[in-house]
Amino acid sequence: MLNLLNTYINSPLDQFEIRVFLGFVSPFYDLSCLSFTTFSLYTLIVLSVILGLNLLTNNNGKIVGSRWLVSQEAIYDTILNMVKGQISGKSWGYYFPLIYTFFIFIFTANLISMIPYSFALTSHLVFIVSLSTIIWLGATITGFYRHGLVFFSLFVPTGTPLPLVPLLVLIELLSYIARAISLGLRLMANILAGHLLMIILAGLTLNLMSINIFTLVFGFVPLAGILAILCLEFAIAMIQSYVWAILTCSYLKDSLYLH
Amino acid sequence: MPQLVPFYFLNQLTYGFLLITVLLVLFSQYFLPMILRLYVSRLFISKL
Numbered sequence: 001m002l003n004l005l006n007t008y009i010n011s012p013l014d015q016f017e018i019r020v021f022l023g024f025v026s027p028f029y030d031l032s033c034l035s036f037t038t039f040s041l042y043t044l045i046v047l048s049v050i051l052g053l054n055l056l057t058n059n060n061g062k063i064v065g066s067r068w069l070v071s072q073e074a075i076y077d078t079i080l081n082m083v084k085g086q087i088s089g090k091s092w093g094y095y096f097p098l099i100y101t102f103f104i105f106i107f108t109a110n111l112i113s114m115i116p117y118s119f120a121l122t123s124h125l126v127f128i129v130s131l132s133t134i135i136w137l138g139a140t141i142t143g144f145y146r147h148g149l150v151f152f153s154l155f156v157p158t159g160t161p162l163p164l165v166p167l168l169v170l171i172e173l174l175s176y177i178a179r180a181i182s183l184g185l186r187l188m189a190n191i192l193a194g195h196l197l198m199i200i201l202a203g204l205t206l207n208l209m210s211i212n213i214f215t216l217v218f219g220f221v222p223l224a225g226i227l228a229i230l231c232l233e234f235a236i237a238m239i240q241s242y243v244w245a246i247l248t249c250s251y252l253k254d255s256l257y258l259h
Numbered sequence: 260m261p262q263l264v265p266f267y268f269l270n271q272l273t274y275g276f277l278l279i280t281v282l283l284v285l286f287s288q289y290f291l292p293m294i295l296r297l298y299v300s301r302l303f304i305s306k307l
Contacts, residue, residue, distance in 0.1 A: 018271075039274055063301060063304070
């Protein structure tokens with residue numbers, strides 16, 4: 001019989017814990033923000049994966065690229081068409097590198113977090129919500145810069161009856177402010193919930209399979225379910241990066257062209 | 260939740276935004292123009 005009962009599974013939240021690998025101490029300043037932690041390690045891993053993929057696929061600038069370049073071109077075309085479709089007009093090209101960077105970063109970080117025993121960068125509320133708030137703030141500043149006070153017309157949908165305007169402005173303002181949090185919360189909650197679900201179900205199945213020979217055989221049924229959830233999580237990892245990119249485009253479009 | 264310990268907030272933000280900035284510079288200065296040059300050269304060869 002497999003000796004799985006002695007396998008100890010920690011809290012499901014352990015995978016999100018940040019550990020300090022290398023700390024810096026100074027008597028004058030608090031340097032804890034520069035400590036080399038799990039988070040820092042994974043930012044370096046994400047950076048090296050993205051750099052490696054982009055440097056190795058370019059085939060030294062030859063016109064006929066390698067097969068890997070086809071994948072890069074496919075991502076480039078997808079994001080280009082999305083940005084062009086969402087932010088139409090003249091200025092979409094200015095924002096393309098920003099949207100592309102966000103997409104590639106979240107895509108890579110999500111896929112790296114799917115490796116067992118690795119760490120999910122995008123499941124950290126503080127970082128992701130700060131990022132989404134900065135995007136929202138940038139879009140709002142762009143709107144005010146371009147349109148001045150006319151920007152407030154964004155809060156009055158066209159064709160609204162006059163008596164309803166005060167109520168609708170309030171609702172639209174609330175929904176506009178909620179965008180700052182909801183963009184980041186959507187990504188963070190999806191990734192956090194997915195990783196928690198996988199580890200909890202896997203722990204339960206492990207316990208079930210380690211009881212006796214019958215449960216060991218029967219345990220392959222929930223194991224197949226976990227495999228399906230794993231596939232779903234891979235899909236979520238990719239879809240969420242696309243959703244982030246498309247929503248950023250949509251917010252920018254609202255600021256640039258109002259309605 | 261361990262990820263909500265305030266000690267790590269600034270650490271996450273420092274490294275996270277540093278990564279985003281480095282990626283943004285690399286993509287907008289090197290990688291995306293490289294793909295664009297590739298597309299333009301293909302266009303010149305095949306259609307113009």
